[in-house]
Amino acid sequence: MARWDPNARQRLERAALELFVRQGYDRTTVAEIAERAGLAKSTFFRHFADKREVLSGGDALTRLLTGAVAAAPPGAGPRQAVEAALAAVGAQAFTAERHETVRERQQVVAANPELTERELLKREALAAALTAALRERGVPEPTAVLAAVLGLLALRAALARWTARPGQDFTALALAELTALCEAAAAL
Amino acid sequence: MARWDPNARQRLERAALELFVRQGYDRTTVAEIAERAGLAKSTFFRHFADKREVLSGGDALTRLLTGAVAAAPPGAGPRQAVEAALAAVGAQAFTAERHETVRERQQVVAANPELTERELLKREALAAALTAALRERGVPEPTAVLAAVLGLLALRAALARWTARPGQDFTALALAELTALCEAAAAL
DNA sequence: CCGAGTGATGAGACCTTGTCCCATCACCAT
């Protein structure tokens, strides 16, 4: 019944998250995930480069952040561009309805060093992409790196708070974190 | 002849780096490394949690950085404490005689995503340790995080330049990077 | 001098991840 169902990739992602939440990442085998999705082990590796990648969620976040930076008004400085990027993420990625899924995913990742490693690699790539987007706006070199890093620092801190309790607005949390960081930076 | 030679761990590290440089990380098996060190595969995993860990170099860098922060004069602010930490690293870790080894290691790591992931995890742990050391000095929360991140950012940038060409002083490079970052931060 | 204890090692069975190849199946166009 499963063969040729169109959403193989999505089915694998869902099956993986469910199993990881229920019994843990390392007590879940790839064969198990594939079976639950109605597929074979070899098919799993056709969709994902490795077991960790099934939780990566693609490059949606990167496109969201860099897109918002590029779309910021011409007069906006790096600070405003990063704020726009955080607002975009709050509006389209970390919304109230996705709260539960994001929270589960965060917990699974935090509980496993392997997954955390992968997360850090993604964040590094994200930082590079953000820096490039800022440079594209004419932001000079050291400032672009700094603004990108601070933006991701604020994003991560806000995400931790947002997943901890429901009902809060991610954008507000992120902007508050960014403000605190910028004030601390000015006083250095 | 090798059994009971005292420096098993060091022998494994050397053998690994040599093989990685000569034939690449993923074309080198753990069995090969162990054989070259005169040991068995199972002994390798008694000394290192996994294949990547053989290049981690232990926690010497962490102790160096946090130690220097803790030993900074009481009147010094976070900026001066981080500068002291960078100077300590330049004086005791990234010295001229270790230049070649550090350069080889950097190249191997940069060429392999798996090793880069591990490196990022180490850097994250390092950032946490640095932040804690600064907090211990009474530096308030957002400032401690920021100073630690900027310090590591400067360290990484300086390391890239230092390994690129020999003969330069690491400390001077790192302090220059930090100054540039702080100036950019003040202008945000 | 000898024997028990200790700690590092060797050897090998075993499971999982990840790669690769080939046969198979569904769907589509002619």
Added chain:
DNA sequence: ATGGTGATGGGACAAGGTCTCATCACTCGG
């Protein structure tokens, strides 16, 4: 229907990593 295309299944295979048990060198007390 007929052949092409692309996703899948299945299984063999290498390497990473875990675990257990036997072995060896060294030490210390009798």
